[in-house]
Amino acid sequence: MATAELDLPLDDTPASRFLAWLIGGLVFLAVLACAVALLAQGALDRLSERPRIVTVALPAVDDPAVGEAELARVRAALEDMSGVAWTAVVSEEELDKLIEPWFGVVAPEARAELPLPRLLDVRFQPGVVPDLTALARKVRAIVPNALIDETGPARGALEEAAQRLRWLGGGAGLLVLAVLVVVVVVVTRASLDLHDETVDLLRLLGAPDRYVARQFELHAMASALRGGSVGFAAALATVVGLVHLPTLWGLRLVPVVPRPLDWILLAMVPVLAALLITLAARFAAVHGLARLR
Amino acid sequence: MATAELDLPLDDTPASRFLAWLIGGLVFLAVLACAVALLAQGALDRLSERPRIVTVALPAVDDPAVGEAELARVRAALEDMSGVAWTAVVSEEELDKLIEPWFGVVAPEARAELPLPRLLDVRFQPGVVPDLTALARKVRAIVPNALIDETGPARGALEEAAQRLRWLGGGAGLLVLAVLVVVVVVVTRASLDLHDETVDLLRLLGAPDRYVARQFELHAMASALRGGSVGFAAALATVVGLVHLPTLWGLRLVPVVPRPLDWILLAMVPVLAALLITLAARFAAVHGLARLR
Amino acid sequence: MSTGSGMAVDGDRSGATILQLHGVGMRYGSADEVLRDIDLTINAGTFHYLVGPSGAGKTSLLRLMSLSVAPSRGRIVLFGRDVAMVERDELGRLRRRIGVVFQDFRLLEHLSAFDNVALPLRIGGADEEQISSYVSQMLAWLGLAERMEAKPAELSMGQRQLVTVARAVVTRPALLLADEPTSNVEPARVERLMFLFGELHKLGTAVVLATHSRELLRRWAFPVLHLDRGRLIRPVPAGRAAAE
């Protein structure tokens, strides 16, 4: 349509005028939810990019020479593994600190009595997720009763929280978009009924369904653009405010720093919403019109 | 108007159709609030009907005979007072119990050492509110340093709570009625605007303002009767339910038993509401019409 | 046949003055005036046609006369009262003495034909029995006996127009303003309507009838008020107007 005027006076119905506001509110919520998901994803990515360390414990053996040989072979095997940055034997001092909670400070002579394992830190390259079973297979081929353990205490819990947030945010975002679709369908059907006389006239003038539907579609799209941009702006302001007010993040457990890509993805939300709204309006109008002849 | 049909299609507007529901909801709230006020009032009345007891404490004197004489004179004076049912001297055993929290169990010989006051319970006739100042004047004419105190520990608190509930309920009821008036005024003005063409026509046909206003008035009254009776019934059911489900009253501190008069007064609430609604609609219509010529 | 106040037209049995317009102008919103310098006197018992091309201002002039719009200048005297000075309540009383056939009918969509016609009687406070007999008779006479309970949307255009006319005349007004009352009915029914208007006219009602129909002017000869681009042209004898 080359004209800005719609054939149907859609902006005159309270429900339709309300549509832009409703869309604004829902887009606001959707963008917020997606921001949560994206920030959580960002945190997860950052966590996974931190180099990860796996500790291999070789049980104590009686003969130090045998032990040394085992250790050397294990290190050689591990350093051959793809993704491993380097390995390091845990020094005796560190070992002492590790056992302190259990045995207290041990005297050097008593220490010799303890069958302490030799610990080996295996550091992976950043971003590599350790394949613990492959690693265990390799180590146990040399030392059958070796113990393998991933270090970094709170890591798992943090990751879990971030993951949960990601799903929650994503789910909420999808839910809001679904609600948006339902709202648009309902409003479109209602205004189709309200304007039945005009719709009738258009059809009598030979307008095909897609022409009439286009009226509702254009109106929904206009509402989506108006409402959506306001909602988006409000949501962005909220996200920026929350992220950049560190006082609000009493516990900065997870690194919540939005990345450029996040902004782009967030900007996709209102675009996607507008698309969904337009399609929903067209769908509702076409289905509503199909009842008429 | 002899016809049931209104000249204005008032029932066709969403706002107007909504009016009956809104009125129903508000009448429900108003009746509930008034029920609270009335039940609280009932409780207050019952509390005041329970005979009240005032304790007069005469300070210890050295000479028992003087004490006895004082006591007798005070009793005689008090029993002369209008509204006093009888007086009774608090026995020593009771006195012991009263002082136990402060002095522990006192041995009879130690007890003699304590300058204990002689206590006199003054019981009033049911329904009489003790005039403590008159009583104090009388007693102090005989024993200048006598102490007067009303007994019944939680009584004051209970009364205060009931009083607060009464004001709260009454205030809420009035507030709801005020809201009702505002709602009716707003809806009437809106539907006056909505039906401007029809209103115009009626005025062109020579309808005086009161004729047009009557249309809105009748519609508001009909809505009030429909909505109000539903709201009233729902509120009554709620009140009866709450009052007769003793399990809900964990602490039956206040006697909440509605009296016949209460039901009548409650029934006045929807009637009053209908009256207010009708007047509000007329007022709004007449004022709205005054803008036109 | 001129009175003191500008151009005056009167019928055969001119009686009391019902309506006078003195130098009246009218505009919609802030546009140019659609009526200019209207001077006109309508006496009781007169019958005038109001003719002129589409858009000349006939409906606008009738709107002024029915007090549905106010003039932008000039003075309107109705039933001896200066309309600009009249109280609200008095305005209603004046309006109740006027019957208007609106060109766009303005029937109430949710009321039946019967109730639409009964409306001015109800407004006037007539009792229902009288209303019932008046309205039924009127509608039956116009051939709508069987469609009395139909809503306007269920009537043909001609039937709607008849209902509109019935509503305007049922009160036997002192002034009847009929805007194209015969445009949608067939010749036989036009005859009935003109008979009806003629009867009212004979009873003393002043009639102003806007029309485009040359046939009307030819068959029922009454004086003609000619409007052109918002101005009243000198009165034209009925015969000549029809021939124009």
Place this chain on the structure above:
Amino acid sequence: MSTGSGMAVDGDRSGATILQLHGVGMRYGSADEVLRDIDLTINAGTFHYLVGPSGAGKTSLLRLMSLSVAPSRGRIVLFGRDVAMVERDELGRLRRRIGVVFQDFRLLEHLSAFDNVALPLRIGGADEEQISSYVSQMLAWLGLAERMEAKPAELSMGQRQLVTVARAVVTRPALLLADEPTSNVEPARVERLMFLFGELHKLGTAVVLATHSRELLRRWAFPVLHLDRGRLIRPVPAGRAAAE
């Protein structure tokens, strides 16, 4: 001049068959039929008046012809297609070849006169330049050059009627159904409208014009379809119908 299917009427230059009604009946809701046993053939390039008293069913018949209501019985063949069998999209295409002047105008209140007339062209997918020139020319020719931007409510009734006619003819339809298209305009403008319809008719458009005006029938002699109480009476020669 009868074809096999009941009563047939055709104009002077009868061409292809445009519309056929076979034993058609129609009712509103569950009331009695307002049209009964209609058999009718309309050929290209013909011009018919449709006359009959108010409530006879003229508008209802035109509604059937414009596919705005379905018959309760019988068969309608339009442009060679049985209407009952036609697909939704095809229905739109058929309707776009029909121009309708509605008796109640049915203008869109929120659109200007220009946009109202442009509507069928826009629906047909014409480009805006063409639309602009067509519509302006048409409205100017009808004397509405200065009121093109006015909304229907700001136009006089006659002006609205002209806009309605303009909307119906601007697409140069193959079938023009005009329901009382001249009821609210003055004789000079009636002349213009009849000239317009005549031109279309000469270009091959089949015209059906419902009217109450005897003057029309007298001045422009075309065959007459006479409806009475829902039935078509035998075709009446134009001269006689006017004299009736």
